[in-house]
Amino acid sequence: MLYTSTRDNSIRVSAAQAIAQGISEEGGLFVPVELPRLDIDKISSMVPMSYIDRAKTVLKEFLTDFTEEELDYCVEGAYAQEKFSSNKIAPTVNISGNKNILELWHGPTCAFKDMALQLLPYLMTVSAKKTADGKTIVILVATSGDTGKAALEGFKNVDNTKILVFYPVDGVSPMQKLQMTTQEGDNVAVCAINGNFDDAQSAVKSIFTNADIKAQLAEKNMMFSSANSINWGRLVPQIVYYFSTYCDMIEMGKIKAGEPINVVVPTGNFGNILAGYYAKKMGLPIKKLVCASNSNNVLTDFLKTGTYDRNRAFYTTTSPSMDILISSNLERLLYHMSDENSALINDLMNSLSTDGKYSVSADMLAKIQEEFDAGYTSENSVDETIKTHFDSYNYLCDTHTAVAVKVYDEYVKATGDDIPTVIDSTASPYKFSASVLSAVLDGKKPELDEFEMVEELNRITGADVPKPLASLRDKKVRFTDVCNKEDMSQMVFKLLNL
Ligand SMILES: *Cc1c(COP(=O)(O)O)cnc(C)c1O
Numbered sequence: 001m002l003y004t005s006t007r008d009n010s011i012r013v014s015a016a017q018a019i020a021q022g023i024s025e026e027g028g029l030f031v032p033v034e035l036p037r038l039d040i041d042k043i044s045s046m047v048p049m050s051y052i053d054r055a056k057t058v059l060k061e062f063l064t065d066f067t068e069e070e071l072d073y074c075v076e077g078a079y080a081q082e083k084f085s086s087n088k089i090a091p092t093v094n095i096s097g098n099k100n101i102l103e104l105w106h107g108p109t110c111a112f113k114d115m116a117l118q119l120l121p122y123l124m125t126v127s128a129k130k131t132a133d134g135k136t137i138v139i140l141v142a143t144s145g146d147t148g149k150a151a152l153e154g155f156k157n158v159d160n161t162k163i164l165v166f167y168p169v170d171g172v173s174p175m176q177k178l179q180m181t182t183q184e185g186d187n188v189a190v191c192a193i194n195g196n197f198d199d200a201q202s203a204v205k206s207i208f209t210n211a212d213i214k215a216q217l218a219e220k221n222m223m224f225s226s227a228n229s230i231n232w233g234r235l236v237p238q239i240v241y242y243f244s245t246y247c248d249m250i251e252m253g254k255i256k257a258g259e260p261i262n263v264v265v266p267t268g269n270f271g272n273i274l275a276g277y278y279a280k281k282m283g284l285p286i287k288k289l290v291c292a293s294n295s296n297n298v299l300t301d302f303l304k305t306g307t308y309d310r311n312r313a314f315y316t317t318t319s320p321s322m323d324i325l326i327s328s329n330l331e332r333l334l335y336h337m338s339d340e341n342s343a344l345i346n347d348l349m350n351s352l353s354t355d356g357k358y359s360v361s362a363d364m365l366a367k368i369q370e371e372f373d374a375g376y377t378s379e380n381s382v383d384e385t386i387k388t389h390f391d392s393y394n395y396l397c398d399t400h401t402a403v404a405v406k407v408y409d410e411y412v413k414a415t416g417d418d419i420p421t422v423i424d425s426t427a428s429p430y431k432f433s434a435s436v437l438s439a440v441l442d443g444k445k446p447e448l449d450e451f452e453m454v455e456e457l458n459r460i461t462g463a464d465v466p467k468p469l470a471s472l473r474d475k476k477v478r479f480t481d482v483c484n485k486e487d488m489s490q491m492v493f494k495l496l497n498l
Contacts, residue, residue, distance in 0.1 A: 036061035074122035113150035156185030182475035238275030292407035303374035306365035
């Protein structure tokens with residue numbers, strides 16, 4: 001199995017190279033040259049398996065340059081039972097009738113990014129051993145909240161890695177801040193910066209590409225890498241849970257092997273839903289992939305009209321992980337839908353960076369619409385959906401999940417297509433307690449601190465509070481550094497003890 005680049009389809013690299021390198025040299029994203037196929041007998045054989053064995057079955061098709069021992073080491077380390085609050089790792093829960101929810105937030109940081117970021121450090125260190133002479137990998141992350149914490153938990157105490165996370169001092173929620181500043185591990189560091197997320201992000205990018213810093217790191221046998229969602233190593237773990245939920249749907253008696261399901265995904269950077277598309281292309285019986293957005297509905301417009309236009313107002317919503325106007329992983333879909341036309345992808349991505357928009361042909365749009373549907377949800381409907389789903393089904397969902405649930409309800413109304421469906425749930429409701437509590441209380445906003453809100457939400461709803469969030473209250477704050485963005489590179493040296 002080899003990988004090529006969306007912007008130069010003459011390139012061929014191994015999985016280990018794609019993962020260690022992160023992004024292709026000319027700026028394209030790595031994609032498999034050909035997708036493996038799993039037929040329905042093979043899928044059926046995965047029904048009795050644990051999540052770990054299902055993961056090995058899917059991943060070994062993609063990571064053909066990993067030995068069986070290496071793959072076992074990676075997968076067993078990533079999805080070890082004690083790190084997850086469900087013995088199914090990613091359980092599928094029936095809400096009513098054909099409506100089911102795939103809970104992707106039982107990992108150590110209570111957000112779906114754990115599903116990929118628990119595995120990525122293992123894939124990366126094994127890949128580096130194969131391709132980068134065992135250099136120590138230094139992961140730099142600029143975060144607006146969820147990714148930073150999930151990356152810290154994933155890389156903590158992983159041999160031959162160090163991770164440094166920068167967050168905007170006033171730009172993350174109190175719970176997210178505490179999650180990061182109390183982070184344990186010998187190879188981790190966290191620093192706030194005076195500025196917003198974009199400041200942190202652009203400073204990290206300039207450190208990445210600074211030749212001086214690179215050379216100084218190389219002297220110490222270190223190299224930078226990135227944990228963000230354009231890395232193939234973050235995408236491939238996500239393909240697994242689509243196969244896993246399909247197997248669970250069979251096990252639950254909701255479908256027979258071979259019957260189609262629909263999948264609904266609350267979408268930001270288009271990584272999660274793209275993994276669903278790959279699963280479909282590999283033979284998983286998925287009929288439609290429904291892309292759900294909040295008020296930042298650039299993807300809804302694209303999937304309905306074929307024009308992607310980021311020149312629009314940016315809204316700060318209660319589902320912040322979906323507040324995105326440039327969905328990087330869409331590039332991979334465009335590549336596949338254009339019959340691997342990397343010249344076209346270069347053109348489209350150039351228009352995106354110069355004009356902020358591009359359009360695809362009517363043919364290509366028709367092809368995309370065969371696989372995808374799309375919708376978006378206003379802020380009011382998010383609150384209403386949380387409330388009605390709790391009242392009607394005693395199921396508490398977070399704001400991101402509520403966006404998807406509402407878009408799904410509208411999809412069924414509009415199309416009548418109510419076959420068995422799985423809706424991805426991407427965060428624990430307790431990670432967004434303030435919004436969820438206020439939704440459950442019909443808009444009232446009680447004056448409580450973060451932990452009191454968690455308690456109140458638990459008292460009202462009875463939903464279990466994830467241990468990693470509850471235990472934050474007693475954890476010691478380890479990281480209090482704040483720096484200016486001009487001083488971030490010095491901070492990197494300080495944190496690395498160089
Ligand atoms: C990152 C994230 C998303 C968006 O996922 P993409 O793969 O970027 O589309 C949705 N919900 C939550 C809670 C997230 O953290």
